[in-house]
Amino acid sequence: MAVGRDDVEILKPRTDKREYRRIVLRNSLQVLLISDPDTDKCAASMNVSVGSFSDPAGLEGLAHFLEHMLFYASEKYPLEDSYSKYITEHGGSTNAFTSSEHTNYYFDVTTDSFEEALDRFAQFFIKPLMSADATMREIKAVDSENQKNLLSDAWRMNQLRKHLSLEGHPYHKFSTGNWETLAVRPKAKGLDTRDELIKFYDANYSANLMHLVVYSKESLDKIQSLVEDKFQEIRNTDRSYLHFPGQPCASEHLQILVRAVPIKQGHKLRIIWPITPSIRHYKEAPCRYLGHLIGHEGEGSLFYVLKTLGWATGLSAGEGDWTSEYSFFDVVIEVTDAGHEHMQDIVGLLFRYINLLQKSGACKWIFDELSAISETTFHYQDKFPAIDYVVNIASNMQIYPPKDWLVGSSLPSSFCPETIEKILNELSPNKVRIFWESKKFEGHTDMVEPWYGTSYSVEKINDSVIQEWILSAPDENLHLPAPNIFIPTDLSLKEAQEKAKFPVLLRKSSYSTLWYKPDTMFTSPKAFVKIYFNCPHSSSSPEAEVLTDIFTRLLMDYLNEYAYYAQVAGLYYGLHHTDNGFQVTLVGYNHKLRILLETVVQKIAEFKVKPDRFSVIKELVTKEYQNFKFQQPYQQAMYYCSLMLQDQTWPWIEELEVLPHLEAEDLAKFAPMMLSRAFLECYIAGNIESNEAGSMIQHIEDVFFKGSNPICQPLFPSQHLTNRVVKLDKGKSYVYSNYGLNPNDENSCLVHYIQVHQDDFQMNVKLQLFGLIAKQPAFHQLRSVEQLGYITVLMQRNDSGIRGLQFIIQSSVKGPKHIDTRVESFLEMFESKLYEMTSEQFKSIWPPKDEIIFVTQSNVNALIDMKLEKHKNLREESGFYWREISDGTLKFDRREAEVAALRQLTQEELIAFFNEYVKIGAPRKKTLSIRVYGNQHASEYTSDNSESVEPTVVHIDDIFSFRRSQPLYGSFKGGFGQMKL
Numbered sequence: 004m005a006v007g008r009d010d011v012e013i014l015k016p017r018t019d020k021r022e023y024r025r026i027v028l029r030n031s032l033q034v035l036l037i038s039d040p041d042t043d044k045c046a047a048s049m050n051v052s053v054g055s056f057s058d059p060a061g062l063e064g065l066a067h068f069l070e071h072m073l074f075y076a077s078e079k080y081p082l083e084d085s086y087s088k089y090i091t092e093h094g095g096s097t098n099a100f101t102s103s104e105h106t107n108y109y110f111d112v113t114t115d116s117f118e119e120a121l122d123r124f125a126q127f128f129i130k131p132l133m134s135a136d137a138t139m140r141e142i143k144a145v146d147s148e149n150q151k152n153l154l155s156d157a158w159r160m161n162q163l164r165k166h167l168s169l170e171g172h173p174y175h176k177f178s179t180g181n182w183e184t185l186a187v188r189p190k191a192k193g194l195d196t197r198d199e200l201i202k203f204y205d206a207n208y209s210a211n212l213m214h215l216v217v218y219s220k221e222s223l224d225k226i227q228s229l230v231e232d233k234f235q236e237i238r239n240t241d242r243s244y245l246h247f248p249g250q251p252c253a254s255e256h257l258q259i260l261v262r263a264v265p266i267k268q269g270h271k272l273r274i275i276w277p278i279t280p281s282i283r284h285y286k287e288a289p290c291r292y293l294g295h296l297i298g299h300e301g302e303g304s305l306f307y308v309l310k311t312l313g314w315a316t317g318l319s320a321g322e323g324d325w326t327s328e329y330s331f332f333d334v335v336i337e338v339t340d341a342g343h344e345h346m347q348d349i350v351g352l353l354f355r356y357i358n359l360l361q362k363s364g365a366c367k368w369i370f371d372e373l374s375a376i377s378e379t380t381f382h383y384q385d386k387f388p389a390i391d392y393v394v395n396i397a398s399n400m401q402i403y404p405p406k407d408w409l410v411g412s413s414l415p416s417s418f419c420p421e422t423i424e425k426i427l428n429e430l431s432p433n434k435v436r437i438f439w440e441s442k443k444f445e446g447h448t449d450m451v452e453p454w455y456g457t458s459y460s461v462e463k464i465n466d467s468v469i470q471e472w473i474l475s476a477p478d479e480n481l482h483l484p485a486p487n488i489f490i491p492t493d494l495s496l497k498e499a500q501e502k503a504k505f506p507v508l509l510r511k512s513s514y515s516t517l518w519y520k521p522d523t524m525f526t527s528p529k530a531f532v533k534i535y536f537n538c539p540h541s542s543s544s545p546e547a548e549v550l551t552d553i554f555t556r557l558l559m560d561y562l563n564e565y566a567y568y569a570q571v572a573g574l575y576y577g578l579h580h581t582d583n584g585f586q587v588t589l590v591g592y593n594h595k596l597r598i599l600l601e602t603v604v605q606k607i608a609e610f611k612v613k614p615d616r617f618s619v620i621k622e623l624v625t626k627e628y629q630n631f632k633f634q635q636p637y638q639q640a641m642y643y644c645s646l647m648l649q650d651q652t653w654p655w656i657e658e659l660e661v662l663p664h665l666e667a668e669d670l671a672k673f674a675p676m677m678l679s680r681a682f683l684e685c686y687i688a689g690n691i692e693s694n695e696a697g698s699m700i701q702h703i704e705d706v707f708f709k710g711s712n713p714i715c716q717p718l719f720p721s722q723h724l725t726n727r728v729v730k731l732d733k734g735k736s737y738v739y740s741n742y743g744l745n746p747n748d749e750n751s752c753l754v755h756y757i758q759v760h761q762d763d764f765q766m767n768v769k770l771q772l773f774g775l776i777a778k779q780p781a782f783h784q785l786r787s788v789e790q791l792g793y794i795t796v797l798m799q800r801n802d803s804g805i806r807g808l809q810f811i812i813q814s815s816v817k818g819p820k821h822i823d824t825r826v827e828s829f830l831e832m833f834e835s836k837l838y839e840m841t842s843e844q845f846k847s848i849w850p851p852k853d854e855i856i857f858v859t860q861s862n863v864n865a866l867i868d869m870k871l872e873k874h875k876n877l878r879e880e881s882g883f884y885w886r887e888i889s890d891g892t893l894k895f896d897r898r899e900a901e902v903a904a905l906r907q908l909t910q911e912e913l914i915a916f917f918n919e920y921v922k923i924g925a926p927r928k929k930t931l932s933i934r935v936y937g938n939q940h941a942s943e944y945t946s947d948n949s950e951s952v953e954p955t956v957v958h959i960d961d962i963f964s965f966r967r968s969q970p971l972y973g974s975f976k977g978g979f980g981q982m983k984l
């Protein structure tokens with residue numbers, strides 16, 4: 004029973020029809036109930052106000068490890084992993100994270116299964132099991148998670164900043180944990196990790212330190228009684244909130260210049276100041292105001308100036324790590340090779356811009372603009388998945404008073420120049436910390452950070468040094484931004500004449516097709532526009548592909564100082580190269596969208612190469628290609644798989660090879676040739692009338708195809724390109740092995756791909772149902788029981804309509820060939836369980852409480868519910884329909900048709916599907932194993948690949964000769980000619 008139910012007004016968006024209620028249970032648990040009759044999914048999030056700052060000394064990572072353990076089992080539901088299994092099989096997902104002062108657990112699930120899911124979830128906080136056996140196994144998962152982080156520059160540099168702070172402050176600590184901190188060291192001290200885990204849980208997990216959000220389809224009263232029923236058993240020890248007072252940085256940690264060696268190519272400057280936490284002034288939003296100006300990219304901004312000088316390719320600014328006690332303001336600058344030689348000038352210019360802000364004082368008109376943009380953003384916010392929504396709110400609940408639980412810091416409303424200027428004055432030379440990352444420092448550093456092994460050195464700098472940098476920096480015209488013309492003022496909704504449920508082909512010519520769908524779902528003043536330029540010349544060679552990539556990046560580079568204003572005002576655009584050309588995407592408020600679209604189109608039409616910008620972009624692209632080898636092994640394996648399956652794609656290594664030889668003149672010659680033949684595929688959706696959509700495309704056709712000397716000619720019938728996919732042979736297993744690209748990476752990876760069929764409703768639903776029931780058992784067996792590695796997934800794969808399944812497992816403990824045999828053993832085990840089910844069980848009601856794998860009617864229903872889940876917002880809906888258009892499948896009613904197919908599906912058909920396509924030795928089974936060998940297993944590479952093999956196993960030595968030798972699937976984009984209006 005709730006002891007408190009105050010009717011405090013919770014501020015919500017004007018367009019939000021959901022109901023909210025705050026209650027407090029008698030164990031002091033604070034809960035926010037959300038009732039949304041329209042939702043297809045229910046969700047919950049529990050935020051516990053304890054995190055890695057509370058880890059006992061010498062047991063680094065204990066809070067994070069506890070987060071892992073709560074998922075395993077509870078006294079009420081002792082079967083290991085049965086919580087995750089229940090959630091997964093009922094169309095949901097679940098996860099958790101541990102931060103410095105919080106641990107957050109969350110899930111979503113289909114509405115019918117919510118009550119049981121919530122009961123299982125509540126047991127995390129009532130009586131978790133934490134068996135000794137599972138505890139020892141799961142330390143390996145935490146260790147594997149850390150192994151994955153060890154080669155990530157983000158993790159490495161984050162820890163280096165912590166390392167250079169006061170040892171006594173919890174900010175200094177290592178938070179993830181590994182085998183050493185959770186197994187070896189405790190054992191050496193005679194500690195039992197499980198006992199410590201239980202002690203930690205008992206001491207910290209108290210109901211008064213928890214905040215729960217529950218999101219459901221039911222009425223508030225019903226949700227309330229459900230919550231009272233499930234959660235009031237959580238123990239309340241009235242533990243007080245832990246505070247960690249004091250600043251993490253003493254004087255020796257300020258005025259430092261740290262040179263650090265990253266793993267990846269590229270130079271980065273991170274300039275940091277300790278500041279007063281802006282949470283203390285969240286209505287006045289000083290950091291939002293300062294981040295907006297220092298991070299601005301318009302003409303006259305710091306970034307604009309650095310970009311013009313050829314010194315920077317990216318800049319962001321704003322509040323970084325913070326708690327209620329301390330905070331940091333971070334300016335992060337991606338620096339070019341030339342910029343690297345001008346570090347002092349860059350820092351000098353940053354301080355000059357800060358001086359400019361000090362002289363200008365806090366400006367009311369800029370604050371008013373920000374406040375107007377924030378108002379519109381809040382009140383016209385898109386609905387997003389319930390699971391993300393509850394996590395956001397649960398994290399807000401301990402920080403803000405109840406009336407601001409939904410708003411948080413997102414609505415700056417009170418202009419206070421003194422507060423802004425106070426924080427601005429904290430961004431001073433005498434408190435600065437400068438972290439400078441570059442591979443150029445390799446061999447020139449004298450210290451090593453202990454947890455990640457990052458090499459670095461520290462130099463003290465003083466005020467006068469920085470004053471010199473400020474004085475000697477080039478004299479550039481830094482100034483405040485102009486008023487933002489893109490702020491939407493017309494938010495009215497258009498009358499949609501057509502009540503179209505699906506996109507319609509509105510317009511078709513020899514130059515373009517236009518698919519159109521007015522908003523009938525979201526009543527939101529936003530629109531989505533996609534223009535796909537199909538240009539056959541863009542993908543004819545590795546050179547052509549790289550030049551097309553540079554072409555789109557240069558266009559974005561030219562547009563940036565103008566379009567940045569649109570982005571600030573909630574209107575986004577992108578230009579990206581694709582397999583057969585490039586795409587323009589615009590999404591956001593429709594009011595000023597056409598102005599931006601026409602500017603983008605004009606820039607494409609008038610494209611000229613600026614040699615200085617060409618060389619900056621070329622440098623950036625080259626580094627990106629070079630950094631490919633530092634991708635995680637699972638990303639490398641997935642890349643090989645795509646390269647093998649997708650015809651007419653070029654490998655990154657060839658693209659890297661041609662890059663040094665490409666010059667500005669090559670692009671100047673290439674761009675007009677590339678554009679000379681084009682066909683535009685367009686999609687316009689949202690708050691736009693059909694005549695306006697038609698006139699936008701007419702305008703684009705006029706720009707590119709009309710006039711005495713048109714930029715583009717329509718394609719010849721023979722030139723329509725399409726993505727075709729390699730067809731593997733039935734009954735064959737293909738194996739491709741390679742060493743990991745980074746010799747320092749211990750992790751190996753296996754991608755085990757099973758190719759099944761080309762898009763077909765009946766087959767799709769069999770594949771999906773199998774994927775749904777096998778996903779969690781695969782995770783349970785391969786990760787929880789065998790502990791092969793933190794990244795262990797079974798998922799579906801769809802290459803331009805060719806469907807299949809893939810196991811992805813990254814491991815530092817076992818080599819890829821061994822993992823391949825474990826995947827096969829799993830499939831054998833799964834087979835016997837699949838046979839054990841009877842048709843009665845297929846139709847029976849969940850849950851059978853033992854380990855047999857049942858396909859029940861509720862699995863089928865869960866899949867139906869997942870398919871019928873409504874799109875949350877225009878962006879998501881547009882993504883779905885655009886995929887049908889770009890793949891050429893055009894099955895806009897796919898979900899309804901697949902639901903109909905599912906309702907017909909019998910258990911015999913599912914078993915027959917398994918026997919034919921998936922089971923070991925199945926007659927039509929086609930597998931492709933991609934094995935990437937990390938340095939731990941490099942010695943196995945030769946022996947694995949020299950063994951004599953059965954005739955059904957094909958070792959692939961060369962990806963391209965293999966690709967050329969295989970037949971291809973037909974494409975759905977058979978012909979534009981067949982399309983009728």
Ligand SMILES: [Zn+2]
Binds near residue numbers: 067145148
């Ligand atoms: Zn974790």
